[in-house]
Amino acid sequence: MSTFAARYAGTCTDCGQNIEPGDEVAYATGNALVHAGxxxxxxxxxxxxETAIDAVLVAGPTCDRCFLxxxxxxxxxxxx
Numbered sequence: 001m002s003t004f005a006a007r008y009a010g011t012c013t014d015c016g017q018n019i020e021p022g023d024e025v026a027y028a029t030g031n032a033l034v035h036a037g038x039x040x041x042x043x044x045x046x047x048x049x050e051t052a053i054d055a056v057l058v059a060g061p062t063c064d065r066c067f068l069x070x071x072x073x074x075x076x077x078x079x080x
Contacts, residue, residue: 002026003036 003026010019013032019025024036060069063076070076 006033 003024006019006021006023006025009021010033011017012019012025012035013028014034017035019033019035025033026036028034061074062069063079065079066076068076068078
């Protein structure tokens with residue numbers, strides 16, 4: 001998912017903090033803006049460098065800890 005500099009003030013739909021013009025942001029789902037940098041749970045990085053923003057693009061359920069897509073068993077092969 002690509003990020004961009006915010007042009008207008010708003011609110012991060014994940015952490016609820018203000019988004020100021022110039023902050024690096026991304027669209028999570030639909031028109032929901034989230035911070036693209038550290039400090040926001042959606043933009044935090046998992047143990048393998050993946051982000052929850054990346055997980056939004058995955059069709060199936062994802063691991064709550066590392067954000068990787070879960071296999072058919074529903075058990076993360078990395079974290080479990």
